[in-house]
Amino acid sequence: MFLPSTPGKFKDKSITMHRQFYRCFASTSTMFLWALFLVALTAAYLSFQSFVDSGSRYFSTAWGGIQWEKQVRASAQIRRHNGVSVLVTGAAGFVGTHVSLALKKRGDGVVGLDNFNSYYDPSLKRDRRNLLNSQNIFVVEGDINDARMLAKLFEIVAFTHVMHLAAQAGVRYAMENPQSYVHSNIAGLLRIWPKRKSPIFRIGSD
Incomplete structure (x- = not known):
């Protein structure tokens, strides 16, 4: 086995190896800490972005x-005289818009409700809402499964009737996303059905 000619050289080599090991360990630790910092920063950004998106959806x-x-x-x-006050669900749909206009034209009170989902182009629904607004028909943007919102609406207005037209249309899409149909067509109807003693009419959907 090779040994240095003097103890000093062996000692110097040992110190050098320790220094190199320390530098490598310190470098690895530093990189690990930086990696943790970047992960934490990314997680914080994603959480903040999620909060902003949720807030935007809420306020919209x-x-x-x-x-x-x-x-x-x-x-x-x-x-x-002898008019009625009607809550029209799905008011921004094709049928809902015409029903709302007809009721308003004959002098009834009308409040619309629609969630403006993206099943088909929401811009069509928003154009219809603008048409309804021009005839002094206010359309609430909300979901019929929102119990608090429904309770608030019936607290503000003692509706005599509900024209329930909100539903998910299109049979083919039900095969792809049945849960959306359960939410809109079944849960939504059950949510609004027992709300009040007002007659509830459902003649179809669009």
Whole structure:
């Protein structure tokens, strides 16, 4: 076995090896800490982005407030003798829009409700909402499965009737996403059916 000619050289080589090992360990630890920092930073960013997205969705479909209540009351105002006040679900759909306009034209109070989902182009529904707004029909953006929102609507207005037209249409899509149909067509109907003693009519959906 090879040994250095003097003890000093062996000692120097040992110290050098220790220094190299320490530097490598320190470098690895530093890289590990930086990696942890980057992971934490990424997680924080994703959490913040999720919060912002959730907040945006919430505020885009927010309901409530004094101005909102005024719009609901004004839209539900009856303007004919023996008129009725009607909550029209699915009001931004093709059928719902025409039903709402017909009821308003004869002097009934009408408040619309629609979730403006993306099953088909939401811009069509928003155009219909603009048409309804021009005829003083307020359309609430919300889900019929939102129990708190429904309770608030019936608290503000004693609706005499509910025209229930909100539903997920299209049989083929039910094979791909049956849960959306359960949510809209079954759970939604069961949610709104026992809300009040008002007659509930359901003549179809679009």
